[in-house]
Amino acid sequence: MDRKTHEVLKFLIDWNNLLVDPPVEGAISEMYFCFIASCQVKGKDKVSWLQFVKCLQNIDEICICHAFTCYPSNALSLTYEDPFKCFSRITSIDRLALNLVYKRVKITMDPVSGEESPKTPSSPLPGAQTAIYHKPIPKDKEEKLDLLLELAESRRAKPKRSINDLCAGLTPTDLEDIYTTTSKAKRLRQLNLLLATHAGSHILTKERAKLRTIIKPFYDCCDDPKHTQMLISLVSFDRQTNYCKLDQHKLNDRLNMGYGNDNDISKCVNQKIHFIPIIQSQTDTKLGDCSYLDTCHKMSSCRYVHYGQLMPLDDVSAKKATQHNKSIQKAMQVSDFTRGESMSPASRPELPAQWINCDVTKLDFSILGNDFALIIADPSWTIHMNLNYSSLTDSDLLQIRMDKLQKEGLFLLWVTGRTIETGRDFLKKWGYKVVNQITWVKTNQLVRTISTGRTGHWLNHSKEHLLVGLKGNPKWLNKCIDPQILISSTRETSRKPDEIYGMVERMVGPGTRKLEIFGRQHNTRPGWLTIGNQLNGTHLVEKEIAERYYKVASV
Structure with a gap:
């Protein structure tokens, strides 16, 4: 050896x-x-x-x-x-x-x-x-x-x-x-x-979110201009809803007469969305599309081209969505896995929508309590534009005692292009750490990115940001379920997409208290308390909050 x-x-x-x-x-x-x-x-x-x-x-x-x-x-x-x-x-x-x-x-x-x-x-x-x-x-x-x-x-x-x-x-x-x-x-x-590598709890949370999340039908858009031109004479436009209605008898007559590619059109109208040009007496097609499209306030006199939506006739996607949404209530009763929830949602029914019509800058927040899991605020920032509502200066907004509303949880703050850094500073002063931000990419009626030039001094603002602030160490949060990019169409001025509520509710789970500040009537929804000066009166269900509020209001 x-x-x-x-x-x-x-x-x-x-x-x-x-x-x-x-x-x-x-x-x-x-x-x-x-x-x-x-x-x-x-x-x-x-x-x-x-x-x-x-x-x-x-x-x-x-x-x-x-x-x-x-x-x-x-x-x-x-x-x-x-x-x-x-x-x-x-x-x-x-x-x-x-x-x-x-x-x-x-x-x-x-x-x-x-x-x-x-x-x-x-x-x-x-x-x-x-x-x-x-x-x-x-x-x-x-x-x-x-x-x-x-x-x-x-x-x-x-x-x-x-x-x-x-x-x-x-x-x-x-x-x-x-x-x-x-x-x-x-x-x-x-x-x-x-x-x-995702933990088992994260995988289970995502599976639970799929079972409990309401879905809406999704359709592709037809990109064949010939179909659009053929359908102009076959539809009627409803100015109240901006939707078109297809005259099935006229379509059947064309099919019986055997015109060109009518069979392709028949299949297409059953599966895809069609945007039909609305040509009015004052419309000048040479001017092109209206930059506001379905949000135009002067559609009856506007000289630009507007569109009406023709939804698919064979609503297969809608039937699947309806079938899934009916099973949600049954899925809510499954309480074997309750991580990220305050308790089993089956044992605690969801509260009806609540709201308070008030001046947020003067409301005593101690009335509302400090156990909210989630707060979302859409302040009326001063953006140097003519608005149909009053706005707050930065100093006025900072003086609101947002720091009294939570022991731990999430605070989501909508900001404009000018106020992104200001919003970050405000969240820090209220006791939050900015951990992320959600970006809303705006689309118009034609499902295209907005580039009208209405906002932005240097570039077209086609998005908005929602800062995510965190207070404390809430281990009950459900993380990494949704992406931070949200693509949704615009509606009325300053109205935010409804999809944001589903995103944040999946983060904090059902049965938790949620508050929206500077909300309007269209923001009210079950499980939420909404406060703002553009609400229809006051409607409170929780007895403790109602007693404290009316006691202060009567003074």
């Missing part, structure tokens, strides 16, 4: 218990790196990877193939020039066989090279204390990990660390892989893999 084989034998005897346990798990490549870190030999005396495998083969032959149990069984006979390509393992080491060989074999001087008998290293690491190497292998798993980490990273002995600290650097290369300490270069990639 040569000196290098003797060194490997001594290493296996001293460290065999640790090498077959996690995190090494008997991986031959891992054992080699631990051996290199524990030896003091350098340069030409260093044991290479192929030499290490050869030493293992020699030891196993001396022990008559009883020293190691390998997986696969012929692991030691396989040749890997790169240790990182070797995934073979030694599942068990016969320590008794190794000790018998170690005592029986006598190392003599090599007559050719004149090398002396190998000396047992005084310590596993340069500069490390001798006592560390000679003390018995610890049986405690945490102590084993601590000792192995010192070997693998070639560090001096350090104070004992917790199991969490040790495992922080031992991350898997994939979800099924063992933990490894060999390659520092891979650790960032491995950590990113762990961070990207």
